[in-house]
Amino acid sequence: MHYTRWQIAMILTVCAIGILFTLPNALSPAEIASWPLQRQIHLGLDLKGGTYLLMEVDLKSVEHDRLESSLDTVRNKLRTLDVGYTNLEVRDDAIRLQLRDPGQAAEIGRQLRDALSDDPNSSDYAVTTTPDGSIALNLTEASLRLRATQAIDQSIEIVRRRIDETGVIEPQIARQGPDRILIQLPGIQDPQRLKELLGKTAKMTFRLLSPEPIPANGRPLPGTDIFPAENETALDGKPRLYLVRKRIEVDGADLTDARAGLNQQTGEWVVNFAFNGQGARRFGQVTEQNVGKPFAIVLDNKVISAPVIREPITGGRGQISGRFTAASANDLAILLRAGALPAPLKIIEERSVGPDLGADSIRAGIYACVIGMLLVMGFMVLAYGLFGGFAALALVINLALILGALSLLQATLTLPGIVGILLTIGMSVDANVLINERIREETKKGRTPLGAMQVGFSRAMGTILDANLTTLIKMMILFFVATGPVQGFAVTISIGILTSMFTAIVFVRMLMATWLRHTRPKMLPV
Amino acid sequence: MWRFRLVPDNTRIQFMKGRIAGLVVSAVLSTLSLLAFFVWPGLNYGIDFKGGIIMEIRTPGPADFGKLRSTLEALHLDAVGLQQFGSPEDVMIRLGKQPGGDSAQQAAVTAVRAALDKDFPGTQVRRVDAVGGTVSAELFEKGLLALGLALGAMLIYIWFRFEWQFGVGAVATLVLDMTKIVGFYAAFQLQFNLTAVVAILTIMGYSINDKVVVYDRVRENLRLYKGMPLRELIDLSINETLNRTIATSMTVFLATLPLAVIGGEALRDFAIVLLVGIVVGTSSSIFIAAPILLFLGQRALRPGVAARAAVSEPAQ
Numbered sequence: 001m002h003y004t005r006w007q008i009a010m011i012l013t014v015c016a017i018g019i020l021f022t023l024p025n026a027l028s029p030a031e032i033a034s035w036p037l038q039r040q041i042h043l044g045l046d047l048k049g050g051t052y053l054l055m056e057v058d059l060k061s062v063e064h065d066r067l068e069s070s071l072d073t074v075r076n077k078l079r080t081l082d083v084g085y086t087n088l089e090v091r092d093d094a095i096r097l098q099l100r101d102p103g104q105a106a107e108i109g110r111q112l113r114d115a116l117s118d119d120p121n122s123s124d125y126a127v128t129t130t131p132d133g134s135i136a137l138n139l140t141e142a143s144l145r146l147r148a149t150q151a152i153d154q155s156i157e158i159v160r161r162r163i164d165e166t167g168v169i170e171p172q173i174a175r176q177g178p179d180r181i182l183i184q185l186p187g188i189q190d191p192q193r194l195k196e197l198l199g200k201t202a203k204m205t206f207r208l209l210s211p212e213p214i215p216a217n218g219r220p221l222p223g224t225d226i227f228p229a230e231n232e233t234a235l236d237g238k239p240r241l242y243l244v245r246k247r248i249e250v251d252g253a254d255l256t257d258a259r260a261g262l263n264q265q266t267g268e269w270v271v272n273f274a275f276n277g278q279g280a281r282r283f284g285q286v287t288e289q290n291v292g293k294p295f296a297i298v299l300d301n302k303v304i305s306a307p308v309i310r311e312p313i314t315g316g317r318g319q320i321s322g323r324f325t326a327a328s329a330n331d332l333a334i335l336l337r338a339g340a341l342p343a344p345l346k347i348i349e350e351r352s353v354g355p356d357l358g359a360d361s362i363r364a365g366i367y368a369c370v371i372g373m374l375l376v377m378g379f380m381v382l383a384y385g386l387f388g389g390f391a392a393l394a395l396v397i398n399l400a401l402i403l404g405a406l407s408l409l410q411a412t413l414t415l416p417g418i419v420g421i422l423l424t425i426g427m428s429v430d431a432n433v434l435i436n437e438r439i440r441e442e443t444k445k446g447r448t449p450l451g452a453m454q455v456g457f458s459r460a461m462g463t464i465l466d467a468n469l470t471t472l473i474k475m476m477i478l479f480f481v482a483t484g485p486v487q488g489f490a491v492t493i494s495i496g497i498l499t500s501m502f503t504a505i506v507f508v509r510m511l512m513a514t515w516l517r518h519t520r521p522k523m524l525p526v
Numbered sequence: 527m528w529r530f531r532l533v534p535d536n537t538r539i540q541f542m543k544g545r546i547a548g549l550v551v552s553a554v555l556s557t558l559s560l561l562a563f564f565v566w567p568g569l570n571y572g573i574d575f576k577g578g579i580i581m582e583i584r585t586p587g588p589a590d591f592g593k594l595r596s597t598l599e600a601l602h603l604d605a606v607g608l609q610q611f612g613s614p615e616d617v618m619i620r621l622g623k624q625p626g627g628d629s630a631q632q633a634a635v636t637a638v639r640a641a642l643d644k645d646f647p648g649t650q651v652r653r654v655d656a657v658g659g660t661v662s663a664e665l666f667e668k669g670l671l672a673l674g675l676a677l678g679a680m681l682i683y684i685w686f687r688f689e690w691q692f693g694v695g696a697v698a699t700l701v702l703d704m705t706k707i708v709g710f711y712a713a714f715q716l717q718f719n720l721t722a723v724v725a726i727l728t729i730m731g732y733s734i735n736d737k738v739v740v741y742d743r744v745r746e747n748l749r750l751y752k753g754m755p756l757r758e759l760i761d762l763s764i765n766e767t768l769n770r771t772i773a774t775s776m777t778v779f780l781a782t783l784p785l786a787v788i789g790g791e792a793l794r795d796f797a798i799v800l801l802v803g804i805v806v807g808t809s810s811s812i813f814i815a816a817p818i819l820l821f822l823g824q825r826a827l828r829p830g831v832a833a834r835a836a837v838s839e840p841a842q
Contacts, residue, residue, distance in 0.1 A: 426781025
């Protein structure tokens with residue numbers, strides 16, 4: 001039980017560092033600029049207010065799109081090979097067809113597979129044939145994986161662009177698991193608009209309208225689609241329907257810019273857009289050949305507007321007017337600028353907290369911590385006198401060390417994290433309880449004060465280590481299994497356990513030893 | 527020198543006399559818990575594990591529940607529940623998992639927000655939690671995984687540190703503790719959410735610490751008093767650690783208490799369960815873990831004195 005000056009200085013330095021790192025959290029933004037340590041604890045969305053969205057990329061549709069787009073290649077190849085076939089279609093995750101001559105199946109299948117890949121050594125497709133002449137071409141595992149990765153990387157990029165356009169500060173966008181994107185938006189209380197922006201694939205196409213009337217049975221004619229209008233209602237109050245040709249004249253991917261603006265003549269909100277070279281050329285050709293006919297601007301299978309082409313548009317610039325408000329014109333411009341998602345995204349989990357509710361939680365958390373701590377400190381002093389006072393002081397230091405460590409690591413403090421701190425306060429004094437009880441027992445057995453303290457510490461140590469190690473193991477499990485705010489609980493308890501080993505044992509032991517040397521008591525005040 | 531002590535220093539309670547009673551009470555409680563869990567009323571799973579929507583709103587004036595109810599009913603959503611909490615302006619809207627997959631949850635949130643904007647202008651939506659079926663199923667798996675892993679880790683740890691009789695005693699007691707906590711959730715129909723898993727893990731941690739302290743003392747006394755019968759020795763160990771046990775339960779209890787009082791809706795349940803867990807975890811060290819050790823360890827830990835113990839113990 002002897003500490004040299006150096007040891008005491010080091011222990012006190014650690015405590016001081018903890019306090020120094022904690023202090024910046026109490027400073028206002030203006031004051032902190034002139035402070036040497038600027039790291040502060042990050043508040044989680046549940047305390048700061050904000051929105052947490054977990055989105056899932058529809059990988060099935062990525063696969064389906066790829067199969068659909070390969071269909072033309074297959075059809076052309078069959079034509080050049082001049083073979084008879086029926087039932088060419090995409091069904092059950094494969095391109096399927098039936099040959100008239102079953103004997104050729106293996107050979108034709110191989111040729112089709114080669115036609116579908118640029119590199120003959122590694123084909124995207126696997127082919128299965130049956131003796132009765134049916135061929136199925138499906139995407140290989142490897143190519144599906146590759147495409148999924150591409151789709152998610154691209155989705156993240158586009159989600160980021162869309163969010164950046166709305167001016168959210170410090171959004172966090174990260175991939176999670178094989179097909180998910182985790183989005184955290186601090187300060188956003190009503191994520192409705194963002195959810196709408198993110199929920200749209202924003203695949204825009206320019207197509208011609210079919211001149212025929214919409215069939216009475218509601219089924220589109222071959223080569224056409226029936227799409228509802230976005231902002232236009234028919235006489236019966238339902239969205240107006242359009243018969244649109246399947247053939248895509250110009251793709252939205254060829255847009256280089258889109259801005260919301262006011263049309264000078266009509267005073268309506270419009271979206272002005274510009275094409276790149278290829279898009280401008282195509283758009284010029286199409287409009288030149290179809291003057292006087294209506295065409296449709298289609299966004300995600302809905303017709304935004306269907307104007308009549310009055311004159312060829314060759315400059316590569318155009319205007320969409322679709323009964324927009326300022327907000328909807330702006331949103332469409334954002335979507336067009338950011339580009340289309342490779343696959344639909346859907347929100348599978350949303351958690352949003354308003355900033356004032358977060359502030360309420362912080363206040364309740366701080367009150368609970370302060371009251372809880374005072375109660376525990378009071379109990380310790382009542383139960384163990386001076387040594388209980390040492391333990392109470394250690395609690396304060398421990399709190400400073402926990403907050404200091406959280407600041408240093410710039411860890412995120414969540415509401416469960418605050419609860420973790422509170423529980424650490426309650427449980428970490430267990431070490432002092434064990435030590436003090438032991439010292440008390442040893443004193444009663446007739447040991448000298450020094451002897452009782454030495455035995456007390458060494459005997460209690462094994463138990464303390466056991467208790468803390470088991471808790472640490474559990475918190476690690478919780479940290480790796482849990483997500484979101486609950487992880488914060490595991491973080492603060494783990495940090496709290498480590499720091500409490502220092503404060504409850506090393507720091508308190510030093511206090512006791514110093515006290516013992518200066519007072520040389522005959523009896524311990526336990 | 528006066529000290530606050532709940533247990534006088536020379537307490538010698540013969541806990542092991544009550545071992546049968548303790549085991550019976552525990553068995554009854556655990557059986558009732560299992561019945562509450564499996565038969566009736568079952569766990570009241572929250573949205574983390576079941577999917578669904580919770581919205582906390584604050585209306586400009588005291589909330590008009592009748593009008594709120596009719597507004598929400600007009601939306602034809604599944605399983606709408608309204609609950610007042612905190613101040614009269616605060617309302618919690620609970621919606622069950624909406625049929626139609628993950629997107630249906632989002633559609634419902636949008637519909638409720640729009641309806642509130644229209645019929646109750648000025649209403650703040652302070653919190654939204656919307657969990658789809660995919661995520662809730664995964665969270666449930668993860669919750670079970672966390673509990674299972676923690677239990678396994680505890681078993682291995684105790685096994686390494688003590689003789690196997692201690693390990694079996696600790697883990698069996700832990701399992702019994704857990705059934706009672708789950709039973710408490712079921713009996714009082716508290717929301718069983720991710721926080722419940724955290725609560726159970728915390729109680730497990732607290733409970734195992736308590737067992738370790740008692741077992742440590744038993745092991746120490748086994749070396750110290752070579753001739754003492756195991757029954758007496760366990761009683762002695764429990765009595766010696768009784769003050770520590772009670773002091774530590776007190777500090778954890780005191781730290782948790784403010785949370786139960788001012789922690790708000792979600793934290794109150796958590797805190798109450800912790801308080802119950804402290805009582806369960808502390809009493810099980812004495813009435814379950816110790817008797818199991820006595821039954822299992824009689825022969826292995828005290829071969830020589832087993833016979834003498836039987837003689838010195840009058841027939842009961």
